[in-house]
Amino acid sequence: SILTEAPESKKARVTYEEVGGLESEIRAMREIVELPLRHPELFSRLGVESHSGILLYGPPGCGKTLIAKVLASESEANMYSINGPEIMNKYYGETEARLRDIFKEAKDNSPSIIFIDEIDAIAPKREEAYGDVEKRVVAQLLALMDGLTDRGNVIVLGATNRPDSVDPALRRPGRFDREAEISVPNADGRLEILQIHTRGMPLSDGIDLRELASELHGYTGADIKSLCREAAMKAIRRYLPKIDLETDRIPAEVLETMEVKLVDFYD
């Protein structure tokens, strides 16, 4: 196998519950990704082809990768990840062969999702940014996508922060012909994301997540996740003086009193 790791969906089960906000995006993605992966017979019965490529776009840290993982997991599909800049640089000269291998592996182990992060690095728009190598790589990617004729078995999700800089040739019918914007969450979305990332935390009394969410204007999912982790680290630092680090186990009494303030991040 060319893959050194197990396909990601085999590693961890992630559910739609892990995604805050983005309800309508998820609803749309379930229809165009989960449905054909799980029930390709629906599409063949009606004589239509499902979408083989979907472009997710939006600022970093808002859940493009997360959604791909969740879709793979919930569709019980294998997920193969390609990082645009990495495959262009690290495998320089072997990029096309590597793409072919991944597509083949995904097909052999279908249903599969191929996730291409930062796809603009593989297929930039400006013709002048293209050398011969880049041209060949884009042509290879397009040929591989055109070859995904088995309905529903393999779906390619491309992600980019800059949809305008993706080669328009990629956005034609039969290729990435659906797009979904994954944008910065609003206050309701931020609340859901806060709830997700504090689910296992003993929060101190009086923390109003809704109020906090309303104050976090402009925070992405990734920002909120790191805010929660930082608050937990602050809680740990607050308790450190009470903890004898030489002891094998931290006493239950100490663990029980620990709480995360969350407002700590204002310090």
Ligand code: ATP
């Ligand atoms: P990039 O463009 O940097 O790849 P991305 O949009 O793919 O960004 P993710 O990698 O999915 O962002 O987000 C990073 C982490 O932030 C996720 O693993 C998740 O824990 C958290 N996160 C982001 N968005 C959300 C969300 N909508 N709900 C819950 N958690 C989120």
